[in-house]
Amino acid sequence: DVKVTQSSRYLVKRTGEKVFLECVQDMDHENMFWYRQDPGLGLRLIYFSYDVKMKEKGDIPEGYSVSREKKERFSLILESASTNQTSMYLCASSPVPLPNSRAASSPLHFGNGTRLTVT
């Protein structure tokens, strides 16, 4: 079974801190994603990566950056945490290499999520 592991289940940080959320997958997937989940808004894509050192902005990238130095690891960075970044963060990976017209047919495999509170 594919395993996507997020390093922390709960995290509490102070406003202005630099925050790192780590995600590791064990199935050699090319694609990795960071979403945030908020009540009433569903999941929104922050950033994604389709290869090592490759990244693209999602729908809500402001205030975030990412790093993918190794294929299995995709880090989300909050440069200066703010209270409006309090949320549940979900990492996901998918197995299909791009470009591939059937890339979207492969399901995403999700981690358990990190609930981040910024005070």
Place this chain on the structure above:
Amino acid sequence: AQTVTQSQPEMSVQEAETVTLSCTYDTSENNYYLFWYKQPPSRQMILVIRQEAYKQQNATENRFSVNFQKAAKSFSLKISDSQLGDTAMYFCAYSNAGGTSYGKLTFGQGTILTVHP
């Protein structure tokens, strides 16, 4: 940009009964994929069922089936013989086909389903 709308924030059903969760989407694309994901209280998001837009036949997976109405841009999920383990948040999701989609998903707001004994 594509949008996905789930208009039912919460639903409840008695064990063994059938429930239908609604989802509508908006896209100008002709080829795409639709998904239903389940997020139990334990948080692990898992795929329930998926539908390819070019296939007219509705997808089924055991007790789960969809009603895909392409012209109406509607994609509902029917759960038959509901079980207590079906209690979860359900998300409808959309993805473009094509190489530049990278499998990115656009999600709806979610529907909390509670199955009562």
